Amino acid sequence: MTDAIPAYDAAVDAPKHHHPVYDYDSGPPVDRGKFAIWVFLGTEIMFFTGLIGTYIVLRAGSPSWPNPAARLAVDITAFNTFVLICSSATVVAGLFAIQNDDRRKFNLWWGLSILFGAFFVGVQVYEYWHLFAHDMTPNQDLFWSTFYVMTGFHGAHVIIGVIWLAAVYVAALRGKYSSKDFVGLELAGLYWHFVDLVWVLLFTLVYLM
Amino acid sequence: MSDEHPPQFSVKKLWILLLALTAAEVAYGELGNRTFYENKLLLWGGLLSFAYVKGYYIFQYFMHMKYEGAIVKGNVWFTLPLVAYLMIMLWPDTAANDKLNYGIGRQLDPQDGVVKVHLDQADSSRNIFNHGHKDGTRPAPAMPASEYAYLYTADPELVQPEAPAEDHGSGH
Structure with a gap:
C-alpha cells in the first residue's frame, strides 16, 4: 500500500515569491539613497531658480532699486557666510573621519557643524528681529518682499538641515555609522552643502549687488 | 553600505580658499559700491564671478560631484536645461516691463484704484536696463512720457483713468 498523497497546504506549497527572483541587483549602479537625494536636490535647484528668477524680473523691471549696503548689515552677514562655509568644511571633515573609523574626530567635527548651523539661524533671527523693530517689513516695498522671501526660504532650509545633521549625529553616537556604512551621513552632508551653495549665490545677489 | 571609500581631498586647503574668496568678494563689493557703482558690468x-568660483568648488568637492559616476552627474545636469528654460521664459517679463500699463514697481492706490508711483522712486539710475538719472541729465528712456505720463505725475486729471461710458439701455 502506497502512502497517501498529502493534501495541498498553502502555507507549505504556495510559491514563496510573487515576482521573479534575480541573482543580481536590478537597481542602478549607484546607492539608492544617493540617487534619491540628487533627484530631490534637482527639484530644490528648480525651486530656488524660480525664486531667483522672479527676483531678477522684479528688480530689473523696477524703476529704482536701493543699494543693499544702505539697508542691510553686510558685515554681519559676511561673517555669517564665513560661519556657513566653516560648517560645510566641518561636515566634510566629519565624513572623512567616520570613513577612517575615527569616532573622536567625527564627534568633534559633526558637533561643530551643528553648532555653526544653529549660529547661522540665530544671526538670521537677530537680523529679522532688528529689521522688524525698524519697520522694515515685507510689505514695505519690493526690496523687502524679495529679501524676506529668498532669505526666509533659505533659512527654513537651514533649520531643516540643522535638524537633519542633529538626527544623524544622535544615530552616529549610538554606533549606527562606521567606515563600512556612512551613506546616511553622506546624504545629510549633501543637503547641507546644497544649502551652503544656495547661500553663496543669495549672499551675492541680495547683499552685495 | 559603502564598501569603497571615495577619494579624500584636503578640506583645510579648500576651506581656506573659500574663506579667502568670500573675503575678497565682500571687499570687491564694498570697493565697487563706493567707486564704480554705475559700472554694472564690472561690479555685478x-x-x-566670485560666486561662481565658490559655488564650483562647493559643488565639485564638498558635494563630491567631481568623483561621481555618469548616473549621478546626468541626474544633476538634466536640471540645467530646465533652469535655462525657466530663465528664458521669465525674460520677456523683464524686457517688456516698460510696455505694461501696470508695470513692476507701480502700486495700485487702495482708495481709488489708480496706478501710482512716487516721484522719488522714479529714479532709474540703479536699473541696469535703464541708465537715466534723477537730475535729468540723461532722461530715463524706459517710460515713453506721452503714453504713460500718468504713472509719473501727481496731476489728478492725468492720474484719473477715463471713466467708462454709461449704458442707458439704447438697445431697447
Whole structure:
C-alpha cells in the first residue's frame, strides 16, 4: 500500500515569491539613497531658480532699486557666510573621519557643524528681529518682499538641515555609522552643502549687488 | 553600505580658499559700491564671478560631484536645461516691463484704484536696463512720457483713468 498523497497546504506549497527572483541587483549602479537625494536636490535647484528668477524680473523691471549696503548689515552677514562655509568644511571633515573609523574626530567635527548651523539661524533671527523693530517689513516695498522671501526660504532650509545633521549625529553616537556604512551621513552632508551653495549665490545677489 | 571609500581631498586647503574668496568678494563689493557703482558690468560681473568660483568648488568637492559616476552627474545636469528654460521664459517679463500699463514697481492706490508711483522712486539710475538719472541729465528712456505720463505725475486729471461710458439701455 502506497502512502497517501498529502493534501495541498498553502502555507507549505504556495510559491514563496510573487515576482521573479534575480541573482543580481536590478537597481542602478549607484546607492539608492544617493540617487534619491540628487533627484530631490534637482527639484530644490528648480525651486530656488524660480525664486531667483522672479527676483531678477522684479528688480530689473523696477524703476529704482536701493543699494543693499544702505539697508542691510553686510558685515554681519559676511561673517555669517564665513560661519556657513566653516560648517560645510566641518561636515566634510566629519565624513572623512567616520570613513577612517575615527569616532573622536567625527564627534568633534559633526558637533561643530551643528553648532555653526544653529549660529547661522540665530544671526538670521537677530537680523529679522532688528529689521522688524525698524519697520522694515515685507510689505514695505519690493526690496523687502524679495529679501524676506529668498532669505526666509533659505533659512527654513537651514533649520531643516540643522535638524537633519542633529538626527544623524544622535544615530552616529549610538554606533549606527562606521567606515563600512556612512551613506546616511553622506546624504545629510549633501543637503547641507546644497544649502551652503544656495547661500553663496543669495549672499551675492541680495547683499552685495 | 559603502564598501569603497571615495577619494579624500584636503578640506583645510579648500576651506581656506573659500574663506579667502568670500573675503575678497565682500571687499570687491564694498570697493565697487563706493567707486564704480554705475559700472554694472564690472561690479555685478565681478561679484557673480566670485560666486561662481565658490559655488564650483562647493559643488565639485564638498558635494563630491567631481568623483561621481555618469548616473549621478546626468541626474544633476538634466536640471540645467530646465533652469535655462525657466530663465528664458521669465525674460520677456523683464524686457517688456516698460510696455505694461501696470508695470513692476507701480502700486495700485487702495482708495481709488489708480496706478501710482512716487516721484522719488522714479529714479532709474540703479536699473541696469535703464541708465537715466534723477537730475535729468540723461532722461530715463524706459517710460515713453506721452503714453504713460500718468504713472509719473501727481496731476489728478492725468492720474484719473477715463471713466467708462454709461449704458442707458439704447438697445431697447
